[in-house]
Amino acid sequence: MTAPSPGVRARRVVTTRTGGVSAPPYDSFNLGDHVGDDPAAVAANRQRLAAVVGLPPERFVWMEQIHSRNVTVVEGPVTEPVPATDALVTTVTGLALATLSADCVSVLLSDEEAGVVAAVHAGRIGARIGIVPRVLDAMIELGARADRIGAFLGPAASGRRYEVPAAMRDDVEAHLPGSATRTVEGTAGLDLRAGLRRQLLDHGVAAVAEDPRCTIEDPTLFSHRRDAPTGRLASVIWLEEDPQ
Template sequence: MNVEVNRADALHGIAHGFLGRRGGVSTGDMAGLNVGLGSEDDPVAIATNRARAVEAVLPGSRLVTAYQVHSASCVTVLQPFDDNLRPHADALVTDRPGLLLGILTADCAPVLLADTEAGVVGAAHAGWKGALGGITDATVVAMEALGAQRDRIVAAVGPCIARTSYEVDEGFLDRFAAVDRANERFFTPARERHYRFDLEAYVVHRLGHAGVLRVEALGLDTYALPDRFYSYRRATHRGEPTYGRQISLIGLPS
């Protein structure tokens, strides 16, 4: 099976892709294109999957990823680094050709950004904590430092857990309402004292609020599409011992 690459119209002409689990060599609970270095998968399978991902999006480029910690920290990448030297961060930006920025997810929202005129790209991992903390804002600021202009930046939000699959408790809602009462619009009632949260819509909102004029949401629910995507929450609900991670990629050709 070939690697499935989901692309956004907003990023047309830019080397990018939101990958899922199709087209990999991992087996068992992580069957498919698992790229998670921290997963309990066979390291050889992970390396093979990561190589396949690179070839599917920007052949010959050097993949760089972060050690993601659900923060609002963004790192500017000026040269490749080894996997064991990954910075603790949740977003990467670069203006260097030949580098392929990668963000790993398993329900959180991957965000890919580009200013083609400036030749600057970015990738962000927006889980609820990072999204609320401002990871997308930090990415836009870091891109500006490389010469991008926020009104020229286009962005796409890839496969993530959808509102219908994302039930949270009242305390979760309160965290968002404490920052801005208007954030309550991203929640709909579920069972008593529980709500369903629209992570994708919230991330789109944060990008627009930061001045990104064109934002595309792919509308793909990681939880509801087990044959296409890994999902931490689905694995937890099913009592599976582990789960895989998919990757989203963007880069500038050499």
């Protein structure tokens, strides 16, 4: 009798600002290489992340994030950050897709049955112009089904603290319904995670989980709004073989 082929399962990691070697104001586990930190410190922090995850550093794929709706399908390791993109999609096991944030929403998506995962950087601009629906389309082209996709929304600026001009709030709400809110100060605000959750569910995604932490409120997380200049968190997703 032939043994069944092993399946795959998705694994996820979200970092905090502690446990690294970067000096202030990037203290200490900064993983962004574009914020002015010492490149040697960033490299050391990325080595530490790889060791914790249990994958070689060369199996991590990073992005040159530009607040776009560009999506890139990755078919193997790359030596440099993927240029000018805000989403990575792969079917390759053991390839860790990373998205960086410090108030923006990181979105991690997976269809384990199809063996497809994605990492998305969804800031105000990218969320407004539809980065997430484009990623879902790319995953479906690779065999995923919306009703099997699970989504995870990482720590981000909350609607309680993300103050914006009223005109900006109304504009984003028109493109990402459900994102308009009022802050604790009673001013116009945005809750991008609420808008993205609604968008994902409207597109038939099976389930949406959320890390409720607010980057602006939580001192263990990097926040550009609170502390600029500052470091970046990483949200990482990868596929590993699951013999069961």
